[in-house]
Amino acid sequence: MPLPIFEYKWTWDLKTPPEKLWHLVSDTNRFDRDSGLPPIKYLEKDENEFQNYRMPLEIIVFGIKLKYIQEPFEWTFPKRFSVVRNYSSGPVKQLKVIADLIPKGTGTFLEYKVWATPKDILGVAAIPFQIGVLSKINFDKIFRRYDKIAFENEEIFEQKAKVEFVKGGRKRLKSLEEVLAKRLKNPKIVEVLTNVLTNSDEIFASKIQPYFIAAKWELNKKEVLEACLEATRIGLLDFQWNLLCPSCKGAKQSKLSLYEIDKEVHCDACNIDFEANFENSVEITFKPNQLIRKVKENEYCVGGPHLTPHFIAQNLLQPNEEIEISPILEKGRYRIRTLTTKGFKLINSDPVAELESTFELTEEGWSSGENLISTYPKMKFKNSTKTEQLFILERAAWKDYSTTAMEVFLLQKFKDLFSDEVLKPEMHVSVGNLTILFTDLVQSTRMYYEIGDAPAFGKVLTHFEILKKAIDANNGAIVKTIGDAVMATFARPIQAVDALIMADEKLEESGLKLKAGIHSGHCLAVTLNEKIDYFGSTVNIAARLVNFSEGDDVVVSKEVSEDIEVSNWLKKTHHQTKDLSTEIKGFDNQFELLKIEL
Structure with a gap:
């Protein structure tokens, strides 16, 4: 007798429009953490088997190891994202999630659907309670909290988190705060950094970006970066060098010293090798010094939209398959590419341009020229090749809050404080x-x-x-x-x-x-x-x-x-x-x- 597939659909009327809510709802790493899921573990990957961002992963729930293959996330900003996980161990065979953010008045009608396929009788017994009851309660709290934060124009990291200081950490923080205040001209920067160290959760505190802090609190970028370097020198912060994949922008290595970084790095997700480049692929981030506060740098979900905010859409198409999406674009240049083929298709977005366009990938590649499309387009992706393709729509020019190694090297403060790097x-x-x-x-x-x-x-x-x-x-x-x-x-x-x-x-x-x-x-x-x-x-x-x-x-x-x-x-x-x-x-x-x- 075949086992039943459990299907759940929950809906919420939220105050915030999809564009403002997207960065919270689609941050699947934070969402899974907030839902109470344990950290993930990467499993050994066969590059020929796991292509197009497929990832073999493992989590441990109630002492049970759940190994699964995560299919590539698919999404269209700011309307929908979805993912499928196929389990090889544990009581669940497959889990599929689709989240739709539908404009409703000035807010959002959020529809969240889950399909859970059990593997055995234990799964039949566990799914209705674990997902049907507990997940429903947790998701309701999380989405309403996210909506409140976005509606009030706050940031997730501004919400006071449960922070565990090491023994003597608070006293050390107070003492070093006074030392830093004497070294800096702007007391506001000291106040902000102290607030981040005292209240921010582990996800934010484990990767503090000076330029993000500068933008959020309207501070001078150079002054904030120099303040973080000063704070590191006196033992308030630690820095780390992250090697970023040029394709997905994910950190593939994190080292405490420049001496430890490797020139050649491999990105498992994109299945590409790349060289460390101080202009683009090496960034510096900061975290609390371990004598003040220890932060666990855990990952709870990989491959979600939050990791690549410059990706407007990502969709997996089988040979001869096509799909229509309706993203919301800003005016400017974009490009469409796939993960496993060379080249890309350039497009230019303008409010007065055509509403509908088709973009076809053939065995010969992309058509030449640059297409002009609307900022609210209907775009059709068509895979006319003989292999599966992961279509990606991304901003052609995109700069986040990363501070590159080159920018750090151009600071006299860095030369003075860290000549041993x-x-x-x-x-x-x-x-x-x-x-x-x-x-x-x-x-x-x-x-x-x-x-x-x-x-x-x-x-x-x-x-x-x-x-x-x-x-x-x-x-x-x-x-x-x-x-x-x-x-x-x-x-x-x-x-x-x-x-x-x-x-x-x-x-x-x-x-x-x-x-x-x-x-x-x-x-x-x-x-x-x-x-x-x-x-x-x-x-x-x-x-x-x-x-x-x-x-x-x-x-x-x-x-x-x-x-x-x-x-x-x-x-x-x-x-x-x-x-x-x-x-x-x-x-x-x-x-x-x-x-x-x-």
């Missing part, structure tokens, strides 16, 4: 495009001879301090000093120019002059002399440009002079300039340079 000796990692500034003090040797060693050395130290303040004020960092020369890095050319102008004004008061060169381009990070350093053609060219400077001027490469911000600055300020066409030692080609009088 280095890579493995044999490792070199891309940091993307950087602007490199080299300076040299004019006639420093003569100065030592004319005024004596001690006074001259004092002037050199003053010159270093002036440069350091100017570089830091313009979001750069000193990499190293060589004699009385300085090498510094910036994210943008105009920052290097502004720093040099600021320093030159102060140095002029001391009767000192600088020679300087600036170049922008791709760089690699390495460990040299037990510190993070940079090498490559960009660095070599920047170092050579100083030789063409005479003092009270800066020689910049074409890449710098043609930068839009630098070009606009030159037009507005009317600095005297001189074109130079010359060879640079070590390079065969002719370089077009620009000398700018300061």
Whole structure:
């Protein structure tokens, strides 16, 4: 006799519209934790068997190991998500969930459906009580709580959680809070960080993102990041380096030191290998120091919409299958791709564009060109290949609250506090495009001879301090000093120019002059002399440009002079300039340079 399939449907009338409720309801990791489910355990995965985000997992409930294969989550923002789990052990054979968020007036009609297929008589007995009774009660509390939080424009992490401090942790927190307050100019940042450490739950506290805190409390991003670094130095926080998959953005490794990170990383979910890249794939996050509060970094659900908020839709299609979705898009560029095929289809979303469009993947790939679609489109995905495909609709340009390693390296505060953070000796990692500034003090040797060693050395130290303040004020960092020369890095050319102008004004008061060169381009990070350093053609060219400077001027490469911000600055300020066409030692080609009088 076949066992019955238990079907449950629960509905709620909620005050909050779907767009505002989605980030809470679709956060399946937090929802499963709030529902009382135990943490998951990853099982060994055969890459050929588990494709398209299928994951072999295990949880332990009442001492019973439940092993299951989780099918890929499917969703359309902000309307629906679903998942299927097929169990190989325990009393349940299959569990299927579909959640629909339907607009109703100014709120949401939430429909949550569960299908539970038992494997044996134990499952027949357990499902009606465990799911039919307990889950119904828990889900009602959770969804109404989420609705209240979203409706009142609050954040989930602002809700006071049950926090367990280690013995003496509260006293240590209070003491270090006072130390941090003395080091920071903005007391609001100290207040916010203390609140996060005291009240936030483990999910938030285990991965504190400075830029998220800055955005939420309307604080300066750089100041919050520097505050977190200061807090780490004094023992209030710890930091960790997370290696992010370029496809799904999930953290595939978390290390306490740069020295521990691997250059090559594998993402099980996407089944791809990728290299650590400080510009995009390595981020820094923070958590409470273990002497204050221990947080368990557990996962309760993987693969849900919360992990990839830049994915607007994700749908699994079998060969020759098609599906129609109606997502809500912002104006801008998107792309459609699948997980196992190369290439993608670009689309542009605009309120006045066409409402209906079909996007077909064939054995030859995607059609060429860029489609224009509405911000409230009806989109048809069609799989005309011979294999299963996981269709993904994602924002083409997307930046979350991650703080990349490159952004951290460009902070003078990081250089000052954590100069011991280095890579493995044999490792070199891309940091993307950087602007490199080299300076040299004019006639420093003569100065030592004319005024004596001690006074001259004092002037050199003053010159270093002036440069350091100017570089830091313009979001750069000193990499190293060589004699009385300085090498510094910036994210943008105009920052290097502004720093040099600021320093030159102060140095002029001391009767000192600088020679300087600036170049922008791709760089690699390495460990040299037990510190993070940079090498490559960009660095070599920047170092050579100083030789063409005479003092009270800066020689910049074409890449710098043609930068839009630098070009606009030159037009507005009317600095005297001189074109130079010359060879640079070590390079065969002719370089077009620009000398700018300061």
